[in-house]
Amino acid sequence: MASNFTLSMKAVDDVVVLVPKGYINDLGAVRIEQASEQYFDKGTRKFIINFADMYFINSIGASVITGIVNKNLEREAVLCFTNMKKMHRDVFEMLGITKHVRVFREEGDALIFLHEGE
Amino acid sequence: MERKTDLTRLLFSISSLADLGQEVSSAKDVEEKMRSALYVVTGMFSVPRAALLAYTPRRRCMEVLAGKGVDAAPDIRLCVDAVHLKSFPMNELVACDDLAGSPLYERNREAFRRLGTKTFVPLFAKNECVGALSLGKRLSRNAYLRSEKDALKAAAHQLAITLQNARLFLKLSEKVAENKRLYENMRQIYLDTIQAFAAAIDFKDDYTKNHSLRVATYAAAVAGDLGWQEKDIEAIYIAGLLHDIGKIVIDSGIINKRDELTTRERDVIRTHPQVSYSILSKIRFPWKNVVQFIRHHHERIDGGGYPDSLSEGELSEGAKILNLADAFDAMVTDRPYRDRLTLEEAFREIRRCRGTQFDGRISDVFCDLLRKEMDGDVMQARILPQLRKIGALQLEPAGTLYEA
Ligand SMILES: [Fe+2]
Numbered sequence: 001m002a003s004n005f006t007l008s009m010k011a012v013d014d015v016v017v018l019v020p021k022g023y024i025n026d027l028g029a030v031r032i033e034q035a036s037e038q039y040f041d042k043g044t045r046k047f048i049i050n051f052a053d054m055y056f057i058n059s060i061g062a063s064v065i066t067g068i069v070n071k072n073l074e075r076e077a078v079l080c081f082t083n084m085k086k087m088h089r090d091v092f093e094m095l096g097i098t099k100h101v102r103v104f105r106e107e108g109d110a111l112i113f114l115h116e117g118e
Numbered sequence: 119m120e121r122k123t124d125l126t127r128l129l130f131s132i133s134s135l136a137d138l139g140q141e142v143s144s145a146k147d148v149e150e151k152m153r154s155a156l157y158v159v160t161g162m163f164s165v166p167r168a169a170l171l172a173y174t175p176r177r178r179c180m181e182v183l184a185g186k187g188v189d190a191a192p193d194i195r196l197c198v199d200a201v202h203l204k205s206f207p208m209n210e211l212v213a214c215d216d217l218a219g220s221p222l223y224e225r226n227r228e229a230f231r232r233l234g235t236k237t238f239v240p241l242f243a244k245n246e247c248v249g250a251l252s253l254g255k256r257l258s259r260n261a262y263l264r265s266e267k268d269a270l271k272a273a274a275h276q277l278a279i280t281l282q283n284a285r286l287f288l289k290l291s292e293k294v295a296e297n298k299r300l301y302e303n304m305r306q307i308y309l310d311t312i313q314a315f316a317a318a319i320d321f322k323d324d325y326t327k328n329h330s331l332r333v334a335t336y337a338a339a340v341a342g343d344l345g346w347q348e349k350d351i352e353a354i355y356i357a358g359l360l361h362d363i364g365k366i367v368i369d370s371g372i373i374n375k376r377d378e379l380t381t382r383e384r385d386v387i388r389t390h391p392q393v394s395y396s397i398l399s400k401i402r403f404p405w406k407n408v409v410q411f412i413r414h415h416h417e418r419i420d421g422g423g424y425p426d427s428l429s430e431g432e433l434s435e436g437a438k439i440l441n442l443a444d445a446f447d448a449m450v451t452d453r454p455y456r457d458r459l460t461l462e463e464a465f466r467e468i469r470r471c472r473g474t475q476f477d478g479r480i481s482d483v484f485c486d487l488l489r490k491e492m493d494g495d496v497m498q499a500r501i502l503p504q505l506r507k508i509g510a511l512q513l514e515p516a517g518t519l520y521e522a
Contacts, residue, residue: 059134060154063161066257067187070166090126095164096258 007032009039015046015114017107021053024061036068045077046114050107052083057091065092069100078102080110124265131269134162138273142280148287151280152184159251159273160186163266167234167254172281173198173247180250183281187254188233196226196250208242209274211253211267237262239270241278248281305404309356316359319366323373326362329447332504334358336443337436339500340480343487344435353405354436361412361440364393376454391416392425411436415444418475430477438477442468442484445475450510461510 005022016039020032036047049065057065072079080102081092092098104110141154152170160168167187171180180196182188202222206212214236217223223230230238234254241249251274262270316330323329338355346354365373368390372383379387395413403409414437417423419430423441449464459467465485472481491499505511 059130059137059159059161060157061161062130062164063157063186066160066164066166069257070187090123091130094123094126094130096256096260097164100257 005031007035009035011044012111013115014044015048015111016044017048017050017111019050019053020061023056024058024064032064033067036071040071040075040077045075047072047077048080048082048107048110048114050082051085051088052107054088055085057088062091062095062097065097066095069097073100078114080104080114082107082110127263127265131162131265134158135269135272135276138276142276148284149184152277152284153186155277155280156184156186159270159277160253162269162273163253163262164257165253165255166257169194169233169252170249170277170281171196171252172249172285173241175200183249194229194232196222196229198222198226198247200247203240203247206240208245209239209271209278211262211270211274212238212240213261214238239274241274241281243275243278243282246282248278248285251277308404312356312359315363319360319362322365322370326451328507329451330359330362332447332508333361333440333443335504336446336484336501337439339487340439340443340484341436342500343483344439344480349405350407350436353403353408354411354439356403356405357408357411357415357436357440358443360398360408361394361415361444362390363397363412364390364395367393374454378455388416388424407434407436410434411440413437415440417441419477420474423475433477435477435480438480442476442480445471446484450505451508458510461505 005020005024008019008021010017010019016036018032018036024032039047047068049068054061069079071077079100081088081098082104083106084092084103089098089103102110102113104113138155138158141158142151144151144154146154156168156170160166169182169185169188172183173180178198178200180198182194188194199221202220202225205220205222214230217230217235217238230252233252235252236255237253239251239253240247241251313331316334317328320326320329320331334355335358337358338351341351341354368386372379372386375383391413395409398409398412411434414423414426414428414433417426417428417433417437418441419433419438421427421429446464446468449459449467450461452458468476468481468485472478487496488501490496491502502511
């Protein structure tokens with residue numbers, strides 16, 4: 001399967017925003033996990049995954065997200081999901097993932113939350 | 119609300135099983151395939167830590183073939199007896215609570231802890247255990263629903279078949295690798311034996327120590343320069359080593375005679391290519407044309423050679439190369455009846471016999487190659503070291519080589 005997956009990352013102050021794009025196959029999966037791992041190691045404890053550019057979550061994609069969520073739980077980091085489509089929400093809810101993350105409509109909302117606290 | 123989730127779950131399961139089918143039937147190698155498959159399964163059930171283990175009956179253990187969240191511990195293995203496996207349902211999940219207390223669990227308590235196993239799925243293909251799937255805690259913290267158990271069973275079945283195919287493939291690859299090793303060993307033994315034979319041939323002749331080895335080396339160098347394939351180069355090398363094997367049956371007195379040979383003696387000597395051929399044609403060489411090259415190493419392109427008086431068009435390139443290599447070595451080494459030629463004289467001799475005894479193109483290639491070796495224009499000189507060993511280079515003033 002050719003990879004048509006890209007992952008862009010940006011740091012906004014102490015928050016890291018991951019923006020996955022395309023269809024996650026296993027190659028992309030490894031990259032996204034490694035990327036978040038690096039930030040964990042550097043001490044980042046606030047993450048946003050912006051799903052605006054992802055149309056479809058397949059099982060491999062769900063597996064990657066599961067891994068990241070779990071690491072966040074283990075290290076008591078805060079993870080926000082933003083810009084989810086209905087399909088994303090349905091799948092993540094069904095998988096029991098959303099109960100471990102904060103969900104926001106827009107990336108900006110999550111940034112405000114992470115910067116100011118509740 | 120429940121119905122909506124059920125529908126989402128059903129659609130997700132169906133699409134995941136389709137993903138799994140695609141991953142396991144892809145052209146990726148086994149490990150990559152298994153890692154993808156594991157990602158699919160862990161994604162289906164939101165399991166962050168999981169491992170796919172392959173069972174090796176010979177070693178009676180299961181080893182991690184692909185892991186997720188357990189990567190740091192690739193050395194984990196489960197000791198498994200066939201009797202353990204019989205107590206498990208095929209491709210169905212066994213919850214950790216049910217696993218605890220079983221002989222399998224008791225024996226591998228530490229490994230299960232390191233794997234973080236909460237659910238264990240023995241993988242069976244055609245009633246044969248091929249491995250297992252270890253799944254950790256689910257993010258949802260929920261127990262598996264009936265429909266999820268069914269989906270897991272379908273996925274497990276798919277994984278089991280893939281593992282079994284991989285195992286067959288691995289066995290086949292191991293066999294191929296083993297055969298290759300055997301062949302290489304055999305080839306080396308063969309070469310060593312032939313080398314020993316060649317030494318025995320040369321030993322008979324006081325004057326031609328290592329003649330066969332040098333002829334083999336020169337011929338292989340020319341064949342290489344002509345762009346021959348590796349296997350064919352090896353063939354002409356072997357032919358060079360064995361070309362004079364027929365001399366073994368000829369009286370040493372004739373071979374080492376200092377005076378001019380009588381007609382009868384010359385006729386006896388001239389039987390050697392044919393005798394070599396007779397001896398060697400019974401051997402099933404792994405190389406093509408070895409015996410033909412040998413039979414014709416004293417033929418000339420003008421048809422004046424022996425034993426078959428073949429002419430240019432009837433002679434193979436290999437026979438022509440061998441002929442030149444043999445003649446050149448005779449020129450630059452001492453013989454019972456004459457002293458050696460200098461390199462310059464040998465070049466002149468090759469030029470003189472070009473088109474009558476020797477093939478024109480092969481003469482040119484040989485002389486060019488030697489000139490390049492002397493000028494240091496080749497990666498690895500092959501002719502030169504042999505000439506150095508027999509002291510043929512000390513006789514040469516620089517810049518006197520034959521210009522074709
Ligand atoms: Fe000969």
